[in-house]
């Protein structure tokens with residue numbers, strides 16, 4: 001019996017229309033366009049309308065991915081939504097998307113922060129390769145603007161809102177998933193988190209007063225681990241797949257900071273033209289980041305048939321992961 005593979009059959013993305021530029025932020029907090037651009041490469045980010053939830057963004061990306069896959073929602077066997085900014089604690093954002101699509105299948109959320117899409121892709125690939133399912137919708141969607149302290153200049157300039165989606169199928173058309181690798185280190189969970197709102201610290205007047213429902217980050221620490229883990233996970237995966245870093249035609253890294261991407265590329269000795277960057281347009285959109293980047297790279301003609309595409313991500317948890325795709 002021939003081995004089963006999975007791959008990408010459709011891609012979609014949705015970025016909210018509202019643009020918040022660095023110059024807008026200059027009027028909100030003590031910052032400058034120069035500081036933001038030189039330290040992060042970010043020029044602007046998208047912000048969801050008030051009340052526009054993660055499922056509202058995700059459904060738009062999902063519908064485009066299904067259209068691209070030429071697939072009806074009834075053909076889906078599972079929906080996985082990667083998000084750390086869900087509509088609510090439960091029911092899941094995946095169930096909201098399942099309902100709006102009118103799909104008849106299982107649906108669940110997956111929380112791996114900025115590595116969320118890579119994690120969900122790996123789960124989908126495994127379930128298809130096992131023979132259990134044929135078609136799985138993977139969505140990465142975030143409304144980080146709802147969890148940002150807009151008075152904290154050290155975080156509010158970095159994040160944005162957006163969604164991306166991929167239909168992963170046994171009958172793939174766009175690219176075949178070759179291999180994936182995931183990692184985590186919960187001992188460093190404190191350097192990037194939203195402390196309150198869960199069972200460990202339920203919301204109370206005190207948590208609100210102390211701003212503990214907002215995202216907190218020790219940026220410099222995150223920066224160092226991000227560079228090291230993204231390099232390590234990619235080297236391990238490429239070696240395990242009997243490939244070389246130089247075989248990669250396009251690297252799709254998590255878009256958090258242009259300097260992180262440059263450092264990773266330098267350590268891997270990958271020339272800049274082999275690294276896809278859109279952080280200047282959207283900032284850090286967490287689990288939506290790599291899927292939106294993959295979508296845009298394909299639309300811009302940056303991916304050719306036969307290319308080796310490497311997705312690599314890093315985020316809160318800490319979590320990291322990488323996936324190799326042969327287009």
Ligand code: UT7
Pocket residue numbers: 030031032035036039040114153154155157192218219220221222223226254256257260284286314315316
């Ligand atoms: O998806 C994974 C999650 N996130 C990341 O991967 C982000 C990782 N970290 C980073 O991208 C960078 O560490 C930052 C962009 C967050 C910060 O850059 P940095 O070069 O590490 O700066 P820093 O944190 O060392 O701060 C330098 C200075 C500080 O002032 P002092 O203490 O030197 O006087 C900050 O107060 O910059 C100040 N600062 C700002 N100044 C103007 C911090 N934020 C701002 C700001 N505008 N928005």
